[in-house]
Amino acid sequence: MEIFFTILIMTLVVSLSGVAARILPFQIPLPLVQIAVGAMLAWPTFGLHVDFDPELFLVLFIPPLLFADGWKTPISEFLHHGREIIGLALALVLITVIGIGYLIYWLVPGIPLIPAFALAAVLSPTDAVALSGIVGEGRIPKKIMSIVQGEALMNDASGLVSLKFAVAVAMGTMVFTWGGASVEFLKVAVGGLIAGVAICWLYGKSLRLLSRWSGDDPATQTVLLLLLPFASYLIAEHLGVSGILAAVAAGMTITRSGIIRQAPLAMRLRANSVWQMLEFVFNGMVFLMLGLQLPDILQTSVDQAQADPNVELWMLFADIGLVYAALMIVRFGWLWIMQRFSKRLLKKKPLEFSNYSLRELLIASFAGVRGAITLAGVLSIPLFLTNGEPFPARYELVFIATGVILFSLLVGVVILPILLRGIDTIDKGAHRRELQNARAVMAGAAIESLHKMEERLENESEENIDPELLKEVSLRVIGNLRRRAEGKNDLEHALFAENLERRFRLTGLRAERAEVYHLRATQQISNETMQKLLHDLDLLEALLIEKEE
Numbered sequence: 001m002e003i004f005f006t007i008l009i010m011t012l013v014v015s016l017s018g019v020a021a022r023i024l025p026f027q028i029p030l031p032l033v034q035i036a037v038g039a040m041l042a043w044p045t046f047g048l049h050v051d052f053d054p055e056l057f058l059v060l061f062i063p064p065l066l067f068a069d070g071w072k073t074p075i076s077e078f079l080h081h082g083r084e085i086i087g088l089a090l091a092l093v094l095i096t097v098i099g100i101g102y103l104i105y106w107l108v109p110g111i112p113l114i115p116a117f118a119l120a121a122v123l124s125p126t127d128a129v130a131l132s133g134i135v136g137e138g139r140i141p142k143k144i145m146s147i148v149q150g151e152a153l154m155n156d157a158s159g160l161v162s163l164k165f166a167v168a169v170a171m172g173t174m175v176f177t178w179g180g181a182s183v184e185f186l187k188v189a190v191g192g193l194i195a196g197v198a199i200c201w202l203y204g205k206s207l208r209l210l211s212r213w214s215g216d217d218p219a220t221q222t223v224l225l226l227l228l229p230f231a232s233y234l235i236a237e238h239l240g241v242s243g244i245l246a247a248v249a250a251g252m253t254i255t256r257s258g259i260i261r262q263a264p265l266a267m268r269l270r271a272n273s274v275w276q277m278l279e280f281v282f283n284g285m286v287f288l289m290l291g292l293q294l295p296d297i298l299q300t301s302v303d304q305a306q307a308d309p310n311v312e313l314w315m316l317f318a319d320i321g322l323v324y325a326a327l328m329i330v331r332f333g334w335l336w337i338m339q340r341f342s343k344r345l346l347k348k349k350p351l352e353f354s355n356y357s358l359r360e361l362l363i364a365s366f367a368g369v370r371g372a373i374t375l376a377g378v379l380s381i382p383l384f385l386t387n388g389e390p391f392p393a394r395y396e397l398v399f400i401a402t403g404v405i406l407f408s409l410l411v412g413v414v415i416l417p418i419l420l421r422g423i424d425t426i427d428k429g430a431h432r433r434e435l436q437n438a439r440a441v442m443a444g445a446a447i448e449s450l451h452k453m454e455e456r457l458e459n460e461s462e463e464n465i466d467p468e469l470l471k472e473v474s475l476r477v478i479g480n481l482r483r484r485a486e487g488k489n490d491l492e493h494a495l496f497a498e499n500l501e502r503r504f505r506l507t508g509l510r511a512e513r514a515e516v517y518h519l520r521a522t523q524q525i526s527n528e529t530m531q532k533l534l535h536d537l538d539l540l541e542a543l544l545i546e547k548e549e
Contacts, residue, residue, distance in 0.1 A: 006050060008068030013037055029174040029413055031133040031287045035406070038291020040320035050292050055425035057289065059233060061282050062156075062372065065248040067131060067229030068279050069153060070251025077146055084147045084338075084352050092334050093242050096124040096327065097231040103326050108319050114170040117379075119397045121162035122378045123327060123404055127371025128152035129283055134412050139420055140367060143352060144360060148367045154375045157192065157242045160501065161185050163377050171386050191241030196249025199232045203250075218267040224272050226256070226278070236310070270544060286372040290405065292377070301399040316396065320403035324411070327404070332365040363419045374401055443481040450478055502544050509544070513537050 017037055021030045041048040054425045076086070101120035105113045140148070165181055199210045207221060229247045236246035335353060339361070342351035355387075356364065376400035382391055455472045513534065520530040 007050070009041075009048065010050075010285060010288055011281065013162060014042065014281055014288055017284060017288075020162055020281075024367040029134040029409075030284075031130055032409060034284050034287035035291040035294070035409075038288040039294045040291075042292040042295045046070045048292065049070070049296075050289065057372075057376045058228070058243075058380075060504060062244065062284055062376070063229040063233035064278060065246045065282055065286075065372075066156070066244060067232070067251035068275060069128065069149065070248040071254060071275075073149060073153065073234075073252055075252050075256055078150050079383065081147050081150055081352060085150040087338055087351075088147070090382075092331065093121075093124040093155050093158040093162065095107055095229050096330055099330055100124075100323065100326055104319075104400075105368075107322060108285050108393075108396060114166055115394075115397060116382060118163055118166035118170065118185065119378070119401060119412060121166055122374050122397075122401055123159075123323070123370060125156045125159035125370070125373040126152045126368040127373065128284075130369050131367055131412070132370035133283065133287075134321065134369065134409055135416050135420070140363065140416075140460075141360070143355075144364050144367065146328065147352060148364065149280050153248045154245070155188055157245045158185070159373065160244065161188055163243070163380075166380060167198065170391070171382070173386065188240075189245055191239065192243065192245030193238050193249045195233050195236040195241055196246035196251075197238060197253050199227065199246065200250040200253040201255075202226050203231075208428075218270050220275055221267045222270050226274065240463075249294070290372075290375055290514045293379075294402065297398055297402050301395050304395040316399055318401070319409055320400055323400060324404050324407045327368070327408075328365055331342075331368050332361060335361050335364055348509060359419060363416065366412055366415050369412045370401075370405045371409075374405055445477055448483050450474060450481070458459055502503055505542065506544055509537055509541055 014034065016031060019035045021028060021033045024033070042050075080216070096119045099120075101113070101117035102125065104111055104119055105116040108116070111119070126148070129152075131148065165184075205223065207224065209219065210217075210224075227538070228250055232250040233243035237243040279308075279465040300317065302313060305316060335356075338351060339353040339356060342354040346354070353364075354359075378398050380398060381394055382461055383394065384390055454470065458471060516533045516537070517524075518532055519525045520527065525533075
């Protein structure tokens with residue numbers, strides 16, 4: 001019962017944190033508000049204690065979030081930036097593990113070399129979810145954000161695999177060799193991608209069979225879609241490959257496989273709504289969990305530092321700043337090296353980085369904030385070695401990793417808005433013209449199909465359709481489409497006509513909804529009839545409403 005109440009309290013806090021972030025006098029990013037609220041709840045005054053199980057955390061929160069990120073990432077765009085993503089998600093992770101690992105070993109007394117590599121490994125993954133939380137959607141230029149998101153999807157796996165190797169060596173269960181590590185990494189990474197694609201393919205086949213047997217039941221199909229990222233993760237982990245990459249691959253595959261496109265409208269609408277809600281709750285839970293762990297991590301680190309004569313508490317706080325600074329220097333340096341390399345040796349097909357200005361290089365550097373994977377990874381480090389002795393300097397690893405997460409978020413909140421000031425990430429005029437041109441082409445195709453339908457209905461005598469009625473309906477629909485098709489020549493007039501028509505239709509639709517409630521209140525229709533009519537009106541309104549820019 002206590003677990004149930006804890007879940008309810010956390011869900012309520014996540015919901016209210018969004019309201020709190022809006023009403024605060026200073027605009028504070030939502031992740032920081034959630035971390036602060038979590039820390040306050042975990043303080044002895046409130047006493048909300050949640051035992052952090054890293055394996056449960058990884059299974060419960062990470063697969064759906066990465067699946068959703070993969071779903072929103074176009075494969076063509078991902079492949080277009082493939083070289084840049086590999087350079088950051090693989091090469092930079094390796095450089096970070098080795099370079100920052102040696103720096104931590106030299107900088108922090110009491111941390112042996114292998115645990116230092118383990119800490120560097122958990123600090124290497126970046127978090128695009130946290131980045132979007134602190135700067136907002138659409139603030140970072142697309143040419144930077146596309147690469148950062150792709151990097152975040154891939155370096156989670158490379159960072160956790162590096163952590164796995166480091167912990168195995170520290171535990172004495174593995175002898176590290178470059179050849180063995182390379183083969184193991186390829187097996188884990190490629191196997192995870194193949195597993196995700198295969199599971200998504202099987203999901204699509206199963207969905208079609210279920211549709212034949214039970215009809216297009218949107219509730220069943222939505223539940224199966226919710227289970228897909230968890231199934232991808234768990235099956236891949238059971239096979240000994242990367243569950244994280246399997247969840248990412250499943251999310252990216254589902255956009256290309258046609259599963260969602262061929263699904264019934266009711267399922268698509270419901271699935272989008274459910275996923276938006278889950279993303280908000282799960283993202284909030286991740287940062288709330290981080291806040292809930294802060295007091296315990298801080299208290300444990302203070303107690304351990306006081307008992308350890310080789311460590312002083314102020315040094316641990318200083319180490320956080322130094323390690324974060326080193327991470328940013330390494331990241332900026334690697335981006336600069338890739339830019340120089342591209343300009344000199346890849347002149348025919350340069351990397352995206354070759355066009356970056358100094359300001360954009362700095363944005364891409366500070367966009368590498370740390371988040372949920374880093375926290376889960378460092379807390380998954382075992383408490384004891386195989387011989388029963390405590391894992392070397394584990395409290396220092398946890399303290400520094402947690403501090404770097406918070407410090408990267410705080411620095412991102414301060415620095416990124418300054419760097420992004422004056423940058424127009426979206427050309428609204430060009431976007432509107434592109435949208436209108438696409439609508440014009442779509443309308444032309446629709447008009448052609450309607451002419452064919454009109455001819456077919458005229459020739460099918462069994463339909464027994466009044467020719468005048470057929471012509472009236474056809475002219476009305478084709479007239480609306482023709483106005484849109486000709487909108488390329490008169491953009492403003494076409495947009496105004498469409499918006500005016502939409503406003504009239506919405507006004508009538510809302511009046512219909514009010515009348516439905518009136519009919520039910522006066523007992524003229526049954527509750528079942530009311531629900532059916534309201535559902536139809538909701539679908540129509542969803543098609544008509546367009547977010548104003």
